[in-house]
Amino acid sequence: MIHIVGHTAIDHISRVPHLPEKNCSTHITDRQIYFGGGAANIAAGIAMLGEQVTLHSCTGGDFAGGDYDHWMNKLGIHQQFFRVPDAHTPTAFMFTDDHGDQMTFFEWGASRAFATSEAPSLPFVHMATADPEFNCRVAERSEFASFDPGQDVFWYTKEQLGSIIAYTDILFANQHEAKQMCTTLGITREALIGQVDMAIFTMSGDGSTLYSGGNEQFIPAVPVTLSDPTGAGDSYRAGFLSAFVKGHDPLTCCKVGTVTASYIVEHVGCQTHLPDWDAMLSRYRQHFGTISVLEQRRPFP
């Protein structure tokens, strides 16, 4: 069982002819509602790839019985939710105009419950964007921890970041987040890498790099027709973690992550084009050749 901690969120993506000035209005020409939230995206990716996954999120009174709830049940995601009936499930409103300019309004909503909830003690957990203090408590109590700070990297104090990384076995970050972690901690990139068993730094369409056991290995991206890069990082983690529990070596895990992400960026939405394991495997073979044969699964209960 893979446990994922962090946000479940609902994304409203709207098109407008122009963004409004103060005290003005504009009209929405198209609005699509997508299932999102970093942790939920990762859990959905893992579930679709066929692994057992439990999602630890905060949801509001609008969640139970709704479309997102049904979708998670259909995927077979186990829900371990802090439910806040008088709040909304975290919701993002994004407005993009005809020039590509954007405005985003984010409602934290039910996620306020992280601050006052007891952190679970877990055999294998990935911590996505969430309340930094809660993530620190989860990391401290868990046996094997994977972590990506995401855009929340700016919210971590030096003490929180130092603490969570001390308990982290696998660290994911993009280039900006890695740089920010070094700045916050006041250490070099090499020193950051040295603090964890494995570090995977992603570089959008330019591939990713795995740092493990003193080695550095580059994994090229899979060339696809890009529709929307949102959710690429989350699906990379979903692929990596699914391959990891199966017992694949870290380099193979990175390749599985790369292939999984290549599906997501072909469509708008973070959970709209998730591959199952066979689809992933088919594209994996095209780009990376034969996948390593497995002896046994990693023993995470």
Add this chain to the structure above:
Amino acid sequence: MIHIVGHTAIDHISRVPHLPEKNCSTHITDRQIYFGGGAANIAAGIAMLGEQVTLHSCTGGDFAGGDYDHWMNKLGIHQQFFRVPDAHTPTAFMFTDDHGDQMTFFEWGASRAFATSEAPSLPFVHMATADPEFNCRVAERSEFASFDPGQDVFWYTKEQLGSIIAYTDILFANQHEAKQMCTTLGITREALIGQVDMAIFTMSGDGSTLYSGGNEQFIPAVPVTLSDPTGAGDSYRAGFLSAFVKGHDPLTCCKVGTVTASYIVEHVGCQTHLPDWDAMLSRYRQHFGTISVLEQRRPFP
């Protein structure tokens, strides 16, 4: 039966610490969802006052079985809806910052169906904000028509406005809307008033004026603690129209409208504090004295 034509809409009213610049984000500290849309507000007001009402609106795939649907059923509003499964029910997103500055994003959504739908032929109809061209067709086919252009007044061409007013028996407007109608039509205020049986011009907290049969009568507002003026105009119309079908004289109808509106502005939301007829009557008597005794209802089937 009173028929109301126009928008049913869902209002998301959010507080933010500051409104975002282009390509920036802000967080929502509070978001409340209110039932709105001018026509739906009027229908809800009428239903709560105890009169039979049918609402002619466009709704999306998100409506049936949802909270707003349940609320309308509870009120006993008859739904005559143009349903557009692949669109949203019209939705407004309003963001207000700590300085009181606002931004509004409005999604027309399912209301696009007005343009291609057949206009009903009705014995007694009030046309609220909606598709101008559809409203014109409704007015033309109806026996007795009441009309308020609302904020949509700017969308009416001279021809449309001339046509709809030719079929209008009762005209409602606030001062800005009355002025805009005169500008669009190129006529004086007196000429506009002369085109309809009754004109009622409202002046927010400063009361309203009834123009009927060559006479002009002023109706003072009911002094209350103002919480939110939104929906005041809609509830005035609900009160007026309810009293009108009962058979009250136009001046009494204006007073009932004034009293009904006084309840609405005491609370945030357009349908959150609707009075029933007895509550309305109680406040009416305090402010305007005895209500006129009725001989018989107006014969609208």
